[in-house]
Amino acid sequence: MSDTPADAHGHEHPKHELSHYAKRIYAIRDLLVEKGVLTEKDIQCQVEYQEARAPANGSKLVAHAWVDSAFKARLIADPKAACAEMGIDAAAVNEFMVLENTEKVRHMVVCTLCSCYPRPILGRPPDWYKSFNYRQRAVVDPRGVMREFGLDLPDDVEVRVHDSTADIRYLVLPLRPKGTESHSEADLAKLVTRDSMIGVTDALPAIPE
């Protein structure tokens, strides 16, 4: 928040006019600090923790699953344990489930009620994931949504939309792109986009030789 002025009580607020909800959040934050429930440092640490979680965690899991079939089996059977193996902290969160795409089945994840999302693995959800538009259309017209993300599926591929409404979070394990046999695991991870792990499209195509 370097572009914001410091005010009298030790931290900075944005200069522009705040919305009602933003004002309320700042007021609640100030009260929690004033009453000693949280410290400024606690809040900053939590912000940094939230920001540190990124789709790269998921890309690492998927790329490793592509090259190691035993790991893939463990990732599907017990995703939390598989995350721990890869040094990704998923212990504190909801249960989650890995949905494996095949040539004949594609999975897509939405939360029609709010914005439930596998945050420890993918970080914060993109704005479109939280939009009414996506939340409505993902369940009604998943193929139309996929087409907008560049994936046009033939009718004989089954589309399975998961509405993540409760205690389970979902991560899609995309198909390994063709022609990637000689890719290193690090290069494979570059093909695993956030959107491919939400399931709205496939992983990126192979990196040309």
Add this chain to the structure above:
Amino acid sequence: MNSQAGKFKPGDRVTVKLEDRPGHIRTPWYIRGKTGWIERVYGDFLNPESLAYGRDGLPKRTLYLVAFNQADVWGRTAGPTDKVLVDIYEHWLDRTQ
């Protein structure tokens, strides 16, 4: 997760209750009244309809992954085998023959 829980097993046909209740309901409107089948038993979880109001969430409720044919939900479908799968707590489900 306790997979022994619950009165339904995978394959059982179920219909989602067509009810309007106030509160923190995790059953989306579009799926109420629709018939599908149990895909998976997730186990017992604290009830979010109680937790959301600062209560203890007890008794726990069994959570299921319930599958529906897109055609049965919307009356039409782009792909003949397309499905929508929703996580639903047991107290929202009735057995259907």
